[in-house]
Amino acid sequence: MSEETKGRDKMTSSASSRKKSIEDNAKDALELFEEESEEDYSEASLTEIDLSEAAQKLIEVEEIDGFFHFPTSDYEAQEQFSRLFGIDHLRYAEATGINPPIWYYYDGRMWSHVQYHIHTKIREYIGAVYSIFAHTTKDDWDALKEKTNKNYVGIVKTYVRKLKREPSRKNSILSLLPEELEYRIEESDFDTQPHLLNVNNGTVDLRKGRLLPHDGKDLLKKYIPIDYDPRSSCPRWRQFILDITGGDEELGRFLQKMAGYTSTGETRERQYYTHIGEKGNNGKSTYLETLADILGDYAFTVDRSLFVDINGRHKSTEYTQARLQGVRFAFSSESERSDILSLSKIKTFAGNDTITARNPYGIPFSIKPNCKLHLATNHIPQADGTDSAIWNRTVLIPYDQEFKGEKEDKHLREKLKSEYAGILGWIVEGARLYYKEGLELPKRLLDFREEERKLSDEILCFIQDECVVGLGNEEPAKAVHEAYKRYVYRNYRNRTPFGQRRFNAEMERRAKSLGDGDEPVFRLEKRSNPNQLFFSGLARLEGISVDPQAKVPDAVLTKAGWLTERRNGNHKKRQAQDEVAA
Template sequence: MSALLDSALELAELGIPVFPLKSNKRPCQEGAFHDASSDPETVRRLFADPLASLIGVPTGAASGIDILDIDPKSGGDLWLRENEHRLPAARRHHTRSGGVHLFFVHTAGMANSASRIAPGVDVRGAGGYFVWWPAAGFFVTGDAWATWPAWLLLDALRNINPNTPAVNAEELSPPDADSLLRLLAIMPNPAETTRDEYTSVNLAIQGCVRALEALNRLDDPTPIYDAAAEWSARWDSADAGDFQAERARWDDDWSTRDRDVSGWRHLLSMAGKLGADVAAFRLADVAAEFGALPDEPETPGAARPAALTPARAPAELSVTEPTEAGTALGFAKDMHGRVAYDHSAGAWTLWDAKAGAWIQDTTGRGFATILEFVAQTRALFGGGEKALAAISFASAVERAAKTDPRLAVSSGVWDPDPWLLGVPGGVVNLRTGVLQNADPAHRITKQTKVAPANPGTVAPLWLAFLASATGGDASFVAYLQRLVGYCLTGDVSEEMLAFPYGPGGTGKGTLFGTVASIIGAYGLQMPIETFSKNSRQNPEYARARMVGARMVMASETESASGWAESSLKEFSGNEGTISAREPYGKMFNYRPQFKILILGNHAPALKGRDTAMERRLHVIPFEHPPAVRDATLKARLRAEWPAILRWMIDGCLLWQRDGLGMCRAVEAASRAYFEEQDSLKAWAAERLEIGAGCRAKRADLFSDFSAWCRANGEPASSAHEFYESVCRSLNLNHAKGADGVRYLKGADIRKEGRVIPAAEFSDVSALLH
């Protein structure tokens, strides 16, 4: 078997499709590019071609790989030197011509391009291929492919180099004529504006008009030219000329250009330079652009998890005698900090240095580590100790090692620091937002799905989605950022629970589903019955499932269901531990780290206004469905997960600085929700006479209230809750008659009289005078 075929089969075994190339880097056979395969038999057949000299790998969805191709002969090395500090750690192949291939996880919409980012910087994506240079003897640095950083992703997907063919109308056009008019209305034109800037703006306006006309999005350009004239008139400068005369020159100038043209994006840039707030325009621009990306299948093998790194015994063992006890003591001493036995879970837990986390053993790796250690112990003593070769010897060593205090732990030792966030390959200190090296002493077992992007990295598609879902409310977006940042921590000092609600398709599921996917094991989906009244679930079992979670989500599906308010108040408190029990296990207590989010299309009913619930509950309204549903949005957001996680970490820092609070939208929705829940207030307005001389039997009042609730479809409270609420809300006092019957003074069931609307019943004390 040739070395070339060996290398091709090794790649195929990793799931990477391959095909043969000639020495000139062209496919050996016409169409061979489309025959690329990871099937061993197919690979053998393909590479039997006598012309096969190099290994080709297709890029794009076929392999899950995008390549950034740096060509030093065309100036790519200059770009690389200028941007090296911004690039993520990624696998690199160094080619025979001195170039570099940087490996990235394939992103939907990424296709081949030449010098679109910069001269000598090409992209190999969907429809392309590259040479697997290590098979030809050239060297490799790095290991895994990286996720495209947001700044480079934007450049790769849309930037047009001036040396490439002319841009088209879609790239010059604003979203619509109204967007252009709104921008001109807010764009300043200070006296400091230079003649070049003045001309540049007007040429960009011309480009926008031409593009809109070419796309049949503009019937009459007159309103735009009038707005441009008004903007030009605001320039208090001797350099300003007659607008109409100059417009004719600009029109002619624009018509003669085929490459050096400008339009909407340049106009946004100039507007921002002149002092306009263009953030909303940019978000809409990015959303419109990236909304057109094609839907591609999920890339195979794009994010293969790192293999579990077994704990290895050191070369010099601490075993002093080749007995079961001596070997167990040596194992405990040498492997402390790399293995532990969790008696709560009944399983070994191993430190995976590559992942940067402790991983519970489910495949026998713990016992395999002991077998390896025993084998090295036997070798240490000359290999003559036959007893050490028996499985029973290793089993005895395992039984002894489990009880050694250096290795024996319980579930309470894991993930103890609420301010550390495990991420692939490291740990984020949430107090500072800084990524630091993982350490076994952190005892971290949970990790997010991705590592965060570098500070300052932007997630443009995510921000565009948030702007759409909140109706462009920046304070609402800021609140959501603080909320999800708070959910990254194990801190529960806010004593709150969130209820995002609204019709389907308004973004709540996409938002919190994306967050839950990114935080991985720190999030937990629970059935809604866990938080519903009259649930048949064992509450102790449900509580046991939530140990260690930082964000617990449930979906409310029944419009008539009600909440288990006492449980919700207990879960969202910050006053101590809660009790739980695994099935067939013992009762235990733990301090919750989780925040509860219940997503729903309907607002579940409460028994009435309760100050504790009113203080805790954040009602988060989602009321802005997109004009066109984007079925590919969730999939396309995956490319931004690292940047979204960085946005969440920034939100955690903002929460620590400013507190969670509420934005206006959440405050108004929460207030309205509790006003709707005030069944006691509505009943009293309809059924009671209020006055200092009034009194009624407690049992009669409760019976009347219960009947009213049944007739109106409202949830009824218990007698104890009713008496407590009615006295507090209506300022009633308890009294006892001579016959021993208990009364409430200050109200009586109304026999006749006017019905007081609930809206007028806001101040009962006023009716008592």
């Protein structure tokens, strides 16, 4: 055996014994390290296990031919740190609107914002170097001198002592890390693959329902702490869906695909969802809260100001929007009866537009949210019934069942929690169906939306509730407008009535839409004596004097008559017609 081989074997044996010594004396090494360190690491605590594991891993990474390569500069220390913890486990984001810059750490499942964690890792590295240094024997140093030179050993000892004692060394290493391009990342780089769902036992490809291994390269910050198993069942949940839909299998299938679509990062449907249940104990809260529980980090409760116009909520809305990055299920629990839907907000979120957000004390920055908005309410927020843009984005889901007395299951929530793995599988299956079939609305929901849209049309409802349409009737436009304003203040609360000119134009539009072909059911005409506008063929119910021979056109009854039964029990028009007929 050559002298060189003997020396290498001696050093290899020494390396093994050093690793064993570090493991056996980790507690003493940690106490000595903390005793001699001049920096307060209260925010980056280190355990003896951390120190021992880091030191042994560092030996494996940095020892060549039995020699441990000690750093002699901050730059070398930075390179060692990168090799120790792996470039795949750390990312540095110079996020706009957030100061200081953010460090992220990948724990094998997800990337987490760990500003203090990076300090802990730096400390682990420094502690590991010091621990190896403290367990390097005189024979090791002598062998190292023979392999290199005396000056190198002196430089090593000087630098390691500085590394341990001077806080500036840690900050210097930390400042050098972002210079490595592999570390740099933008906030917008996270959670960009809409078909991936990060769960406890892997990453689900929602297009196929296939489970993939976790991979840091996917850059997923969101996480669901539930295992995905497509074989898991959820019989109680499936019965619950059947119950809340009244046995409507088409609606139940839609609810599953909607949940699946919500779990994706897709926004192609450009919709927002309003869950309506006028009665209590109707299942809507259980449905939404169960989805929120299961979707974990992908779900976020938002203030209703994200949907409606509320004065003085600009800043708080910006703060909320800053937290929506990567969120897929944004829901609000209840709305007020007087709430008016904000067309601009609905268009922005449902249309996948770029929005401005900011964190408290931060500067504004832009994000492109991919969340689906869900609003739970006992009453539909007010919206302009003539605005096709907002109604085309609106999906109204009625919860018209009531579970009280014998129908109520007071232990339902606990039963559903035991089925979370199965319900997750149900959601994934819904996503797979969505990718395959799309999200076409059932006829029941289309009809319900059209009905509510007409109810929200204040002009049409005013004609139905407050006027009689028929030949021989006429009314001054100004008097009709005054009646309309009183009607709006009484029935639409926060909505501002149209001015006279806009009102006249809207009335003419409705007259044409209610007529047959191009023939309107009433007209706006100008009289020279007196010089004012009149509605010909229309009269107000207040002080009504209608032509007994006038017949209300069938078009009005078929297109607007349905409103009477829905509008607060208001049957005045039908009563007036009956009196005229008599």
